[in-house]
Amino acid sequence: MVLAGLLAFTRGVIGILVPRVARTEAIATTPVALGFGAIALAYGFWLLRTVGIRWDRSRQTRGVVTEDPAEGDTPPRTGGDLADWLESPAVRQIHRYALACVAVTVVAGSFWTVNSFAAAYGRGRALDDAESLTFRPEVVLYTKESLRDLPDGVEQTTLPKVPTDLFRYRYRGLRLLVESNGRLFLVPAHWVAGTSRTLVIPYDNSVRIDLVAR
Structure with a gap:
């Protein structure tokens, strides 16, 4: 999901930076690629974070110490560091910022898509009017x-x-x-x-x- 989102988002950025690509593409390809890429990236990273937390918690739960630790020794950790980091305030804040960027990108791409279809519809109507004069x-x-x-x-x-x-x-x-x-x-x-x-x-x-x- 992350790879598909990255490829789609890269295609949208290319459509913005290279005008020739935007002129020759199908209707609304660039804004749709941007919106889909942003959503796929966000969903893919959310899946990775969720799976990572569950896997690390499960590993911590299944961990068993086979020998009693000697007096004064610290029992070895069997997991939890990754889950703690993924649930830390810093990562949560980055997650919220990323969601805000995704929302802005999707909204902008939606308006751009509607505008592209409206322009194409207007050109079609103009051609029909020219042919029916x-x-x-x-x-x-x-x-x-x-x-x-x-x-x-x-x-x-x-x-x-x-x-x-x-x-x-x-x-x-x-x-x-x-x-x-x-x-x-x-x-x-x-x-x-x-x-x-x-x-x-x-x-x-x-x-x-x-x-x-x-």
């Missing part, structure tokens, strides 16, 4: 001013000037990625990771949008 309602965007640096696949049309209509430009081929804090995040229907840009438009009276079902 073509099936979302099309956003037809009307603006008062012309937009620059349009993403590939977005079509701009200049509308006839009408006194009652302040919106002069129309944009097709957009999908709504998300709306947050009064802003629209629009992406082209055929979004390509690493090359396609995102339009961030204020969602106020300077724009108008129509949604076209696909």
